Amino acid sequence: MLLEHAIPPASELEQALSAEHPIKALHQWIQQGTQTMDDAFRAGAPVEELVHCRGKMIDALMQVLWREHFENSDHPIGLVAVGGYGRGELHPHSDVDIMLLIGSEDTRHYGGQIETFITLLWDLGLDIGHSVRSLSDVEREAKSDVTVLTNMMEARHLAGDPSLFDQMQAIVSEESLWPIQDFYRAKLSEQESRYKKFDNDAYKLEPNIKDGPGGLRDIQNINWVAKRFYNVGTLSEITELGFLSEQETEQLLEGRALLWRIRWGLHSLAERGENRLRFDLQRQLATLFGYEDEPEQPNAAVESFMQDYYRTVIRLERLNEMLLQLLREAIFPVENPSLDTINERFHIRNGYLEVSSADVFEKNPSALLEVFQHMQQRHELDGIGAQTIRLIRAHRDDIDDDFRNDPVNQQIFLDLLKQPVGVTREFRRMNRYGILARYLPEFGHLVGRMQFDLFHIYTVDQHTIAVLGFARIFTVDEGRKNFPNQSEIYDRLEKPELLHIAALFHDIGKGHGGDHSKIGADMVADFCRRHGMSRADTQLIVWLVRHHLIMSLTAQRKDISDTQEIQNFAEFVGNQRCLDYLYLLTIADTNGTNPSLWTSWKERLLYELYNRTTRYLRRGMAQGLDAEEIAHERQEKALDRLEYSDHSHAAIRQLWEELPTDYFLRHSSDEIAWHTQVILKTPEDKLPLVAIKERARRGGTPVFIYGHERDDFFAHAVITFARIGLSIVDARILSSKDGRALDTFMVLEPDNSPVESPERREQITKAMHSALLNPAHVTEIPKQRIPNKLKHFDVKTRIHINSTSDNRFTVVEVMTADRPGLLARIGQAFIETDTRLHNAKINTIGEQVDDIFFVTDDDNQPLSDPNVIEHFTQRLQHWIDDAQE
Secondary structure, X not given: OOOHXXXXXXXXXXXXXXXXXXXXXXXXXXXXXXXXXXXXXXXXXXXXXXXXXXXXXXXXXXHHHHHHHHOOOOOOEEEEEOHHHHOOOOOOOOOEEEEEEEOOOOHHHHOOHHHHHXXXXXXXXXXXXXXXXXXXXXXXXXXXXXXXXXXXXXXXEEEEXXXXXXXXXXXXXXXXXXXXXXXXXXXXXXXHHHHHHHOOHHHHHOOEOOXXXXXHHHHHHHHHHHHHHHOOOOHHHHHHOOOOOHHHHXXXXXXXXXXXXXXXXXXXXXXXXOOEOOHHHHHHHHHHOOOOOEOOEOOHHHHHHHHHHHHHHHHHHHHHHHHHXXXXXXXXXXXXXXXEEOOOOEEEXXXXXXXXXXXXXXXXXXXXXXXXXXXXXXXXXXXXXXXHHHHHHHHHXXXXXXXXXXXXXXXXXXXXXXXXXXXXXXXXXXXXXXXXXXXXXXXXXOOOOOOOOOOOOOOHHHHHHHHHHHHHHHHOHHHHHHOHHHHHHHHHOOXXXXXXXXXXXXXXXXOOOOOHHHHHHHHHHHHHHHOOOOHHHHHHHHHHHHOOOHHHHHHHHOOOOOHHHHHHHHHHHOOHHHHHHHHHHHHHHHHHHOHHHOOHHHHHHHHHHHHHHHHHHHHOOOOOOOHHHHHHHHHHHHHHHOOOOOOOHHHHHHHHHOOOHHHHHXXXXXHHHHHHHHHHOOOHHHOOEEEEOOOOEOOEEEEEEXXXXXXXXHHHHHHHHHHOOOEEEEEEEEEOOOOEEEXXXXXXXXXXXXXXXXXXXXXXXXXXXXXXXXXXXXXXXXOOOOOHHHOOOXXXXXXXXXXXXXXXXXXXXXXXXXXXXXXXXXXXXXXXXOOXXXXXXXXXXXXXXXXXXXXXXXXXXXXXXXHHHHHHHHHHHHHHHHHHO
16 A cells, blocks of 8 residues: 555553553644545545555554453454455545454453454544444344444454454354345345435435435445455455456446545535535535636536546446346246237336347447337336346447437437326436436536535536426326326427427526527537427427526516516517427426426416417407406406305495506416405404414425515514525515505425415514514614525525516516525515515525516606715615625
């Protein structure tokens, strides 16, 4: 080993033991070795040597301390390294797992020796995991817990009685202790549980490199099962047996080396046993490993580093899946297997699709796509046989330009997108086996590519497959239940495969610099041309990719109750065909980006935009929209819901006479009915009214506030929400004709959950009612701690001032970093500058907000004086900056 010099001499250990302060001296010895190795790591030393070097350093320490404590023991005892330490692999803050093997069942024979020894190790700052076991303990605990057995399978004798170690190994190696089939099932179950725990949304953004999918545990799991089955210990020994190919071994070793390097860096930077790639550490590691940002791409370094990481774990996860399947086939042999021939190239054996011979892909390259056709048509199959997967991996590089331009292959690819079932499943499988990236090289550029923000929780390739999946969800029972109206639209599509192609290509231009929508439109145009698609179909797909964000942006940023905005959008879309495809693609893209983004409000906003645009297109662009007619329809539906209420139609109509048309355009008939009920049953002297929906919706809890309007009404409401720990994810601000505020807020608890308990609803109601009745008491905006996840993103504040198309309002767009209490501070700026708020569109996107406010001066006139606008902007900037501190 080249790094033996990094271990401080053992002679210094002996000196440390006899020093005046031995614990301090021993600790310095450890620190010296740790620092030397860390310096070597930063200088580029091979991490494979470093992890074993640290293992040897701890070995030396353990052996010296053992002699000091147990050399003259009257009873047999031995020291054994287990787990990762047993393999001799230690990172700077890895757990040092040891087992003290005792020859007697009674630990009292060892007096306080064991306790003193373990306490010393803790005092030295080592992360010790220890157990004390007799041989009967070993047998009993290994038999009852596969994790204990696995730990002891990797045991290594360190010191003490070697015969105890030999007996322990004999016990652990006994096949009847854990028969191989039971062992396989247990380790597979462990892995599945691990995936469930470490493959959620949070871990997608900040992955665990040890326990997450494709992490170090996946490599170890292959080793453990192979060791138990073949009785061999290392990857090289498994390769010599012929179970692993040299290429597979190389990929496993390269992947392990990268993960080890990252893990060493994590431990070094965090100064503890950190195995999670936290946001702050992602940037630091990218810099440490020499990645650099690019002009106009401030996140290029961290995104390139993370792409290398994700590509590695994707490769390891795929290898793990294939190799465990190969082991399963060997461990669970089937006598007289059933064989169902499909054609000369493929057959089905025991529920798995297999090639008929090893040279199928060499003789007929098109079979590399055909295999997914068969899986798509036979959804009852358990999967593809492991040896066939291995052959697919071996031959995927045969997919070249000649293959891509072959009309047979092009037709198979298009047919895969046209099928009524199995589209998402097989494209996910094609991505997993690397075929999709070979057939579409532009897609290969997306594999493992992440975006350094809180908004996109998937890598771009995973996101793309997720969007394809949501584009198909309208065809299954669950989708038809959750999206009934959208499913009807999907059923009307003349060619659903055009939506699928748009989903596959909508983000394909990412990572090239520039406008990804425009780049992607050029790429998909080339795809359509190569695949012989008609001019009309090509134009639609290209248009969808080029403008796949427009509908979401319009719903989020524009006042879609404004007839002019609907007209503008309808004229941009042009026809119902484009609108139908765009609407479904927008829903799929939103859900496939981050499921938490799909709230009931966002769903209704998009549906409202779709319906109003449809109405405009059907009436003809010349005839336009009738806002009053839409409002009347909503009123009639709300009346139906109020049929059995305690309020007369006359009272209801009288209230509605005071409400602006915009109110009925911005709220659903259900909301109108709810608001009407709570307003009519609240006496005038009990205002302001604060009502909270008992049943929370997707994305938050609606809070409706009705009372005498004041210019500070909004500000005091949002300050109060901040004071009681609620975050606002959306808001609708309206005024009645007789000067009443009609404000609705969608709120979440600090953990992003909706308000659940009646007690909490009562607390919110009382706090808000008191604050609005006594505005003088609502002064100081509470300072709240910025969540850690928001601290690591540099979001520049931008404020844009414009006017609405009818010049009724000034539109203030604020783009800045998301911070607790931000809206409260913006509200304070409105109070200071006598700015009146009429409507707001609150939009939080990951770590940043894009909020839009429709305001006037206190005479209800848009802001026009440059000096007034400058003063307003300055105060707004001041209060936003206050939120960032």
